[in-house]
C-alpha cells in the first residue's frame with residue numbers, strides 16, 4: 001500500500017482541470033485512480049467525510065470529465081456527498097487537507113469554490129429536477145449544444161422528486177440530458193423498495209447481455225447468413241431484453257436506456273457516456289458501482305460501507321469511538337417503549353443506523369419500516385398507520401423534515417393523528433454545511449395546529465419527554481435534539497407549571513432555556529450574578545404549546561430572555577413574545593438563537609461561538625439590555 005501522505009500524487013497533482021485529464025493516455029488512468037483513492041482515504045481519515053460514496057465513483061468521475069466539457073456541459077451531483085473526486089479533477093486536489101474544515105473545502109459542491117460546481121443543497125433527489133430546468137433553459141437560450149449530466153444514486157432515486165422529474169424529462173425528447181444512475185445498491189444500508197429490486201434484477205440479469213454477446217460472437221462468424229440473423233435478433237432486442245431481463249421500466253417511460261455498465265471499468269464508462277452524449281436526447285446510463293470500492297475496510301463495512309465515517313485509522317479502518325450520543329439514548333428508549341406498547345412502530349427514511357433505530361429493528365423487525373429516501377411518504381404512511389390504530393414514531397434528521405411539512409400539516413395534524421416525529425441533528429450540525437443545519441423546525445412547526453414540541457435538555461429529559469410524546473393520542477408530537485454527545489445532566493430545583501426551574505433567582509431576568517441550551521444558560525446566570533444581576537432559569541420542556549405559567553413568571557421579572565438552537569425567526573422566542581403580548585405582559589423579551597441565514601460549514605462549537613450562542617455572549621447581551629433599560633426599570637413597578 002503506498003504511503004498515504006494526504007497530498008495528491010504526482011499524476012493527480014498534474015491535473016489542474018478537465019483539460020489536463022483529457023490529455024492523459026488511457027493507461028495512465030488506473031494510476032490516477034489509485035492516487036485519487038489514496039487522497040480520499042487520507043483526507044477523510046483525518047477529518048471524517050463521505051469516503052464510501054466517493055470511492056465508488058472514482059472511475060465514473062474520471063470518465064465523465066473526459067467525455068464532457070465542464071463547465072460548458074453541466075455536471076450535477078445529487079445530494080453532493082459523492083463530489084470529492086469531481087473536486088479533485090477540477091483543480092482542488094491540493095486543498096483536501098482542509099476538507100470540511102472552517103474556511104476549507106466544503107464536503108459538497110460549492111459555487112464559491114469552482115465554476116464546475118452548481119448544486120449546494122445536500123438534500124437528496126433534487127438533481128434530476130435541476131437538470132430538467134437547466135436543459136430547458138439552454139434549449140430556450142439557443143445553447144442546445146450544452147449537455148446536462150445528472151448523477152443520481154440508487155438511494156436518491158427512491159425519492160419522489162426524482163420521479164416527478166423523470167416524468168417531465170421523458171416528455172422532452174429533444175433535451176440533451178444524461179441521467180447517470182450510480183447504482184451501488186445502497187443508501188446507507190441496502191436500498192429498499194420495488195425500484196431497488198428492479199435495479200437489482202437488472203444487475204443480476206447479466207444473462208441478457210451474456211446471451212447477446214454469445215449470439216453476437218458465434219452468429220456473426222457464420223458466413224453470409226450469420227450477420228443478418230444477428231441483426232434480426234438484435235432488432236428484436238426489446239423483446240429479447242424483456243424475455244431475458246425484466247421489463248426495463250425506464251424505456252417504458254420513453255427514456256433511452258444504456259446499461260448495465262461496469263462503473264469501475266473507466267473505458268467502458270467512457271464508451272457508454274459517449275454513446276449517450278451522441279443521442280442528443282434524454283438517456284439513462286445505468287452504472288454499477290461498489291460503495292467503498294478499492295478500500296477493504298469500507299467494502300467490508302456491513303452497516304454502511306463507510307458512508308460517512310468519523311476520524312479513522314487509514315491503515316486499519318478502525319474508527320475513533322463516538323461518544324454516547326442523543327441518538328443512542330433515543331434508540332435505547334425506543335426498545336423500552338416498544339416492549340411496553342405494541343402499538344408503537346417506527347419509520348426511517350433510509351437512515352436506520354444514523355437515527356439509532358437498529359436496536360428497535362432487531363428487537364421488533366416487523367414493526368420497523370424503512371421507506372427509502374422518502375420523507376413525504378414517511379409522514380403520510382405514518383398517518384395511515386395511525387389511522388390503522390398504531391402509534392408511529394418517524395425518525396428523521398431535522399433538516400429533512402422540511403421536505404414533509406405539508407404531509408405533517410395536512411395528512412397528520414389536520415386529522416389530529418397520534419404520530420410522533422423525532423428530529424435528530426436539530427440545531428447547528430456544522431460540518432455538513434448550510435443545508436444540513438437543523439435550524440428550521442422550531443419555526444415552521446409553530447404554525448401547525450394541535451402539534452406539540454418537546455426539546456429535552458439532557459438524557460433523562462429525552463427519555464422522559466419521548467415517553468410523554470408517545471402518550472399524546474390526539475395529535476402529532478415532535479421531540480428534537482442535536483447531533484453528537486448528550487449534554488451534561490442538569491436536575492431541576494423546582495417546577496413552574498409543567499416547566500423545570502433550573503435556578504431560582506431574584507426577579508431581574510427570566511432566562512427561558514430551550515433544550516440543550518440549559519448548560520449555556522446556567523453558566524450565563526453565574527456570569528450575571530457576578531454583575532449583580534439575578535437570573536431565574538427555566539426549561540419549558542414542551543415549547544409548544546407554551547406553559548401559561550410562563551406568563552405569571554414573566555410578569556414579575558424585568559426582562560425575559562429566550563435562548564434556542566434554531567433560527568431566530570418565528571421560533572420559540574417569538575412564540576414567548578407573542579404569548580406575553582397577548583396576555584398584556586409588557587416585559588421586554590430578548591431572543592437569542594441562530595441568525596436567519598445560511599451558515600458556512602465548520603465544527604458546531606465554532607459556529608455556536610461565531611453566532612453568539614455562548615454563555616459569555618448571552619451574559620454580556622443581557623447585561624447591556626438591563627443597563628439600557630435600567631433608568632426605566634428602576635422606576636417601573638415590578639409587575
Ligand SMILES: Cc1ncc(C[n+]2csc(CCOP(=O)(O)OP(=O)(O)O)c2C)c(N)n1
Nearest residue numbers: 053122123124153154155156186187350400
Ligand atoms: C432528503 C434527504 N434525506 C436523507 C438524506 C441523508 N442521506 C445522505 S446520502 C444518503 C444515501 C444516498 O444514497 P445514494 O443516493 O444511493 O448515494 P450513495 O451514497 O450510494 O452514492 C442519505 C439517505 C439526504 N441527504 N436527503
Ligand SMILES: CC(=O)[C@@H](O)[C@H](O)COP(=O)(O)O
Nearest residue numbers: 079081122308354425432483
Ligand atoms: C449526506 C448526508 O445527508 C448525510 O450522509 C450526512 O452527511 C449525515 O451526517 P451525520 O450523520 O454525520 O450527521
Ligand SMILES: [Mg+2]
Nearest residue numbers: 153154155186
Ligand atoms: Mg447508492
